[in-house]
Amino acid sequence: MKSFNYLAIAVVATNKYLYAAEAGMPQLDPTYWASQAFWLILIFSILYISISKFYLPKIKDNLDNRENKIKEDIENANRFKEQSEAKLKEYELILENAKKEVAKILFESKNILDKEIKIKKDEMEKEIEKEILKAQKEISELKKNSISSIQDISENITSNIIENISGNKLNKNSIKAAVEEISKKNIGNLL
Secondary structure, three states: OHHHHHHHHHHHHHOOOOHHHHHOOHHHOHHHHHHHHHHHHHHHHHHHHHHHHHHHHHHHHHHHHHHHHHHHHHHHHHHHHHHHHHHHHHHHHHHHHHHHHHHHHHHHHHHHHHHHHHHHHHHHHHHHHHHHHHHHHHHHHHHHHHHHHHHHHHHHHHHHHHHHHHOOOOOHHHHHHHHHHHHHHHHHHHO
16 A cells, blocks of 8 residues: 555656646645655654654543543442441341330330339238228227217117106116117118
8 A cells, every 4th residue: 555655656756747736836846746755754753753652642641540530439439339338237237226125125114114003003902901991990890889879879868758758767777778679670770
């Protein structure tokens, strides 16, 4: 391919009768072609060397740095994602353990409170039973005392009535025996 290009340039260079050269275009005049080829090769060589030695390495370094930075950022993002997932699992585990601990504490507290309530209830029931027994004893004593008091009062009233009606005093023992007999019959119904 290169040899064909050189051949084409040589054929064109030897041809003196070019259309544009006659019209006044010096670039197409074969007398200037050697200098034009020299400057063309020189400028393109300088451009090629400067681009390949100075600009392309900087561009390649920038592209490599950018690619490395992107890879590093992706690796960091993946690492942070893994860390966040691990922390999330750890948080969920801690939360689950805390829920279990709270449930355990609530259950234990409920059991303790139930025991305390049962103890207090038993104590209160015992106190109530004591008070009921005490009240029953007092009531039974009052009944016994009231029966004897009723009999004494009945005896006094009976003797006063008989004395007021008849004007004579009766024997207290006979009044007492009559009141006891009547009260035994009627008190059984009342108690």
